[in-house]
Amino acid sequence: xxxxxxxxxxxxxxxxxxxxxxxxxxxxxTGIAKLALVAGLAIIAFALFSFFRIKPLEGPVAEASQPxxxxxxxxxxxxxxxxxxxxxxxxxxxxxxxxxxxLLGLAITLVGVVVILPMAANKxxxxxx
Amino acid sequence: xxxxxSVFCIFxxxxxxxxxxRVVAHADAAPPSAAELKDATAKAPATATMQAGxxxxxxxxxxxxxxxxxxxxxxxxxxxxxQVGQNKIGINFTWTLxxxxxxxxxxxxxxxVESGLCRVKNANxxxxxxxxxxxxxxxxxxILGFAIQMGGAAxxxxxxxxxxxxSEHTLSLFGKTWGIFxxxxxxxxxxxxxxxxxVIFLFQMVFMDTALTIVxxxxxxxxxxxxxxxxxxxMGALTYPLFANWAWGGGWLSQLGTNLGLGKGYADxxxxxxxHAVGGLTGLAVALIIGPRIGKxxxxxxxxxxxxxxxxxxxxxxxxxxxGWFGFNPGSTLGASGAGNLRIGSIAxxxxxxxxxxxxxxxxxxxxxxxxxxxxxxxNGLLAGLVAIxxxxxFVNPTGAAIIGFIAGVLxxxxxxxxxxxxKVDDPVGAISVHGTCGLWGVISVGLFADGTSNYGGSxxxxxxxxxGLFYGDASQLVAQLVGVGTLVGFVxxxxxxxxxxxxxxxxxxxxxxxxxxxxxxxEMGQLGYPEFVFTPEPEHLMTARKVALAS
Numbered sequence: 001x002x003x004x005x006x007x008x009x010x011x012x013x014x015x016x017x018x019x020x021x022x023x024x025x026x027x028x029x030t031g032i033a034k035l036a037l038v039a040g041l042a043i044i045a046f047a048l049f050s051f052f053r054i055k056p057l058e059g060p061v062a063e064a065s066q067p068x069x070x071x072x073x074x075x076x077x078x079x080x081x082x083x084x085x086x087x088x089x090x091x092x093x094x095x096x097x098x099x100x101x102x103l104l105g106l107a108i109t110l111v112g113v114v115v116i117l118p119m120a121a122n123k124x125x126x127x128x129x
Numbered sequence: 130x131x132x133x134x135s136v137f138c139i140f141x142x143x144x145x146x147x148x149x150x151r152v153v154a155h156a157d158a159a160p161p162s163a164a165e166l167k168d169a170t171a172k173a174p175a176t177a178t179m180q181a182g183x184x185x186x187x188x189x190x191x192x193x194x195x196x197x198x199x200x201x202x203x204x205x206x207x208x209x210x211x212q213v214g215q216n217k218i219g220i221n222f223t224w225t226l227x228x229x230x231x232x233x234x235x236x237x238x239x240x241x242v243e244s245g246l247c248r249v250k251n252a253n254x255x256x257x258x259x260x261x262x263x264x265x266x267x268x269x270x271x272i273l274g275f276a277i278q279m280g281g282a283a284x285x286x287x288x289x290x291x292x293x294x295x296s297e298h299t300l301s302l303f304g305k306t307w308g309i310f311x312x313x314x315x316x317x318x319x320x321x322x323x324x325x326x327x328v329i330f331l332f333q334m335v336f337m338d339t340a341l342t343i344v345x346x347x348x349x350x351x352x353x354x355x356x357x358x359x360x361x362x363x364m365g366a367l368t369y370p371l372f373a374n375w376a377w378g379g380g381w382l383s384q385l386g387t388n389l390g391l392g393k394g395y396a397d398x399x400x401x402x403x404x405h406a407v408g409g410l411t412g413l414a415v416a417l418i419i420g421p422r423i424g425k426x427x428x429x430x431x432x433x434x435x436x437x438x439x440x441x442x443x444x445x446x447x448x449x450x451x452x453g454w455f456g457f458n459p460g461s462t463l464g465a466s467g468a469g470n471l472r473i474g475s476i477a478x479x480x481x482x483x484x485x486x487x488x489x490x491x492x493x494x495x496x497x498x499x500x501x502x503x504x505x506x507x508x509n510g511l512l513a514g515l516v517a518i519x520x521x522x523x524f525v526n527p528t529g530a531a532i533i534g535f536i537a538g539v540l541x542x543x544x545x546x547x548x549x550x551x552x553k554v555d556d557p558v559g560a561i562s563v564h565g566t567c568g569l570w571g572v573i574s575v576g577l578f579a580d581g582t583s584n585y586g587g588s589x590x591x592x593x594x595x596x597x598g599l600f601y602g603d604a605s606q607l608v609a610q611l612v613g614v615g616t617l618v619g620f621v622x623x624x625x626x627x628x629x630x631x632x633x634x635x636x637x638x639x640x641x642x643x644x645x646x647x648x649x650x651x652x653e654m655g656q657l658g659y660p661e662f663v664f665t666p667e668p669e670h671l672m673t674a675r676k677v678a679l680a681s
Contacts, residue, residue, distance in 0.1 A: 002644050002652030007355045014359060015268075018366070022272035026315035051355075051636040058353070059641035062678040063420045071630065075623050082619025085612055089389055090303050095605045098391070102611045109619040113413075117626070118552040121417045125553065127426040129677060 004057070010050035017043030062126050070120035077112025081105045166192075166204045221287045221464030222324075224473075225332050228460020232335040235453030236263055236342060241446030242512075243346040244658075246437035246505060246558040250648025251350045252658025258345040258354070262361050266338040269365035272316055274337060275330055278370035280311020282378045286586065287464030288328055293320035297379050305388040307381035310374050332460065333377075336404050337369050339457075343408025346560035347416045348638075351423075351645050354653050356636045360415065360629055368628070369407055372621050376403045382616065385609045386592035392606030393597075394590035395613040396579070398476075399461035401520030401571025406617045409565020413554065414626035419638045421555030423645055424667075424674035432549045433670050435557065440504050447508040451484050454515045458522040468586035472523065479522045480515065483534030487514015490538020498542075506542055509559045513541035516564055517571040521578055523585075524596045529578035536574075537567045569614050574598075576607030642678045 021040025027033035088101025122128075161169070173191040183189045195212045197204050240259035247255045266274075281297020284290065296313040299306045314321040317330060341361050345352070375382040376397050386394030397403050426432055437443065458480045459473040491510020495503040514534030518525075521533060544562035548554050554561065581597035583589075589596050597603040632638060639645075644652040651657060 002640065003354055003654070011355060011358055015362070018269075018362065019272055022315060022366075025273070026276075026318065048635050051359075055635070055637045058637050059643060061637065061639040062351075062423045062642040062645060063639045066418075075626060078619050078623040078626075082615055082623075085615040085619065089385075089391075089612065093390075095391075095608060098608050099604070099611070102608055102615060106611060106615045106618070109615060113618055113622055114552060117417055118554060121420065122553045125420065125426070126423075126678060127421065127430075127674070128428060 004054070006050070006054045006057075010047055010054065013043060013050060014047035017041070017045075017047050064124035064126045066120050067123055070116060070123065074112045074116035074120060077116060078109050079112075081107070081109030081112065084108055161206065161209075163203075163205065166206070166209070170204055217464075217466045218287075218289050218325075220466040221470070222328050224465040225288065225328050225460060225463050228456035229328075229332040229335050231453050231456025232332075232339065232460065233453075235335075235339060235450050235457070236260075238446045238449030238453060239339075239342045239346070241442040241449065242508065243342075243349055243446075243558050243560075245439040245442030245446060246346075247349050248435065248648070249438040249659055249662055250650055250657075252438060252650065253654045253656055254354065254649035254658075255345070255349050256658065257654055258349070258352070258357055259342055261354075261358065262341045262345055263338055265358055265361035266341045266365035267334055269362045270334050270337050270370070271330075273366045274370040275317070275333065276312060276314040276370075277310045277367070278337075278373040278378045279329060279333060280313040280378070281308060281374070281380075282311065282329075284379075285325075285329070285463060287462070287468055287470065289325040291323075291325050291329060293323045293326055294329075297374075300381075305384075307384060307388070308374065308379045309381065310371060311378050329463070332463070333373070336400055336457075337365055337373070339400075340369050340404045340408035340411075341365055343405065343560050343564045344412045344415055346558035347409075347412030347556045348419055349557045350649065351419060351639050352415070353637060353640050354649075356632055356638050359636060360632055360638075363628060363632075364411060364625070368411060368621065368625055369403075371624075372407055372617070373403050375616070376613065382609075382613055383590045385612060386590050390605065391609040391612070392576075392603055393588075393592045393594065393609075395609050396524065396575050396589060396596045396606070397520045397572060397613065398523035398575075399458045399519045401516060401518075401568045402613050402617055404568075405516045405519060405564040406568030406572065406614075407621055409561050409563070409568050410617060410622040411625040411629075412556070413548075413561045413565055414622055415629050415638065416554050416556055416561065417626070418629050418633050421553065422557070423642065423678040424671035425555045426553060427670065430553065432553075433668075435671070437505065437557075443505055443508050447511050451481075451511060451515060454480050454484070454519075457515075458519060461523065462585070469584045472583060472585075475527075476522045478527055479518055479525060479530035482527055483514040483518030483522075483530045483537070484511050485514070486531045486534035487511055487517070487538035487541075490514070490535040490540075491542050492538075494539050494542045505559075506545070509541050509545070509563050510538035512563045513537040513567040516567040517574060519568075520571040521575045524575055524579035524583050524598075526580050526582070529574075529580065533571070533574045533578060537570055540570055541567055569617065572610050572613050572617070573607070576610035579603075579606060646675050646678070 017040050020036050024033045024037025024040055085102050085105030089098055169192045173193045174188040197208055240256050244252050244255040279294050283292050283295040297308045298310050298312055300309050341364055374380040376395055382395035385391040459476045462470045462473055464470045488507055488511040492502045492507040495506045514537045517533050517537035518530050541562050544566040545559050548561050577598045577600055579596040579598035581595045581601050583595050599607045
């Protein structure tokens with residue numbers, strides 16, 4: 001499909017929505033700002049719906065389906081490793097202990113990011129066909 | 130008679146003490162008296178003298194130029210002191226703004242490097258992504274991002290205090306208070322309509338935009354322009370500002386020193402982590418979702434080199450970036466006067482040295498391993514060195530800077546091969562390696578090479594003393610840096626990945642195979658980058674891959 005007027009209109013709607021919502025957030029203490037926030041979020045939702053509606057018009061892409069479970073597992077490991085780092089800092093006051101827990105968390109994170117997620121991306125890769 | 134002599138002696142002693150006290154008091158009151166100020170005013174060049182011109186420059190700029198608050202009282206010490214204060218802030222404003230302008234010009238360098246490394250059929254699209262990302266980022270940052278990042282960053286003496294930015298949302302955990310995000314400064318309205326806030330906004334905005342433009346390189350030649358626009362707006366509004374707040378805006382990473390005693394907290398002088406790693410890791414996230422270009426990989430998994438169309442643009446773009454980096458790193462002092470800011474010369478030298486050794490690292494590695502001093506990898510080596518020195522530039526000595534740059538130059542070559550051959554991720558310009566890998570290396574290098582001689586006003590992140598790395602005796606600083614690395618890889622990457630996954634489901638990240646094969650210039654932008662170019666047939670492996678992709 002490539003770029004079209006529908007895309008342009010949807011993007012315009014999205015930008016209007018995000019601006020109105022941000023304005024509502026900026027002056028949230030006032031009544032009209034709360035209304036603006038709700039209106040902005042509604043406009044954003046409408047823009048996302050417009051995006052979704054015109055998505056099929058794009059035509060087939062050279063992109064294979066990636067298993068969602070593997071992607072979620074990769075994300076979970078990434079975030080899980082980060083949480084290990086955060087809580088590890090409070091387990092011990094010693095620098096060595098904190099260094100060890102941080103490196104452990106980093107290793108878990110890296111498994112998610114550079115092992116699991118690329119595996120998910122390449123599982124059904126189009127170049128394998 | 131005897132009594133009279135005693136009275137006289139006491140009187141004489143009292144007079145002597147009184148006179149002595151006056152002498153001491155006079156010595157303490159060193160600042161000029163009103164009479165002296167009046168005298169200086171009288172001696173200043175008269176209007177008639179100035180009318181004759183001042184070719185030597187010795188008369189221009191005198192006591193006459195100091196504003197007087199009360200014309201009846203004339204020039205006072207208060208007037209002089211106010212002028213000195215304003216001069217300091219004026220110098221710092223000017224310095225920070227000029228450095229910000231230099232960083233803004235880096236967008237041109239990024240556009241040239243990325244487009245030059247892409248094929249001619251995608252030149253317009255790649256240039257336009259680099260062009261439009263400026264507006265997307267700036268707008269999102271103005272309405273929301275700046276408030277999240279800097280809304281609680283009050284207290285910078287270099288820029289007059291930034292007192293309007295005094296609202297940080299905090300969280301109490303394990304008995305400590307941690308900054309999570311800022312809350313003031315949306316639309317630069319209300320109290321944020323302030324001269325100092327405007328300066329810090331401009332400077333931080335161009336940094337944010339640098340991070341955004343890195344992603345366009347990693348996803349070039351197949352990223353749908355619509356999705357790129359939405360993704361960039363969200364990154365400028367949320368992803369970048371959040372991490373930048375944690376590191377620079379008074380957030381929890383910067384508090385690791387005060388709250389947990391980890392060195393001086395996470396220290397990232399000019400943004401190896403905040404700017405480059407955030408951009409590089411977001412690039413990795415989107416590149417994983419979007420998949421490789423048609424023809425990049427063969428059935429056996431081996432990669433094909435897809436040569437860019439303009440190596441001259443790449444090399445010139447690299448030089449523009451290296452020039453802009455003199456705004457990036459020395460500008461991050463946010464001042465040239467006071468609080469140890471005279472270190473700007475050392476920071477600038479560190480920057481150029483690391484770029485130099487980075488070039489050597491990449492060029493020598495490629496020449497030794499592949500037989501040719503590869504131009505695009507040499508350019509990436511320069512950028513890798515500059516990316517890596519960005520975080521430590523304010524804390525290390527020139528030798529440390531040279532070592533950091535050289536390691537980055539070699540690292541970028543190894544990383545490019547790892548990303549392509551092991552991860553099977555297609556990164557047309559090497560952005561993931563240059564900015565992601567070397568950005569993380571830059572963050573770690575602070576924890577190793579910081580020599581403890583920098584002293585920006587006596588403390589860093591609220592901890593007294595100078596940032597000192599493992600090689601100079603403080604292992605805890607390295608832990609703080611590794612926590613930063615873990616946050617970048619664990620949180621920032623995951624956040625970017627999840628957000629762009631949703632965008633993929635809702636909008637679709639990738640252009641159609643038909644558009645990709647034709648080149649994105651005409652279908653996406655409506656105009657070829659070079660309309661008068663004669664297209665030459667592409668290599669056989671790309672033609673075969675096209676057929677497979679179109680058939681699928």
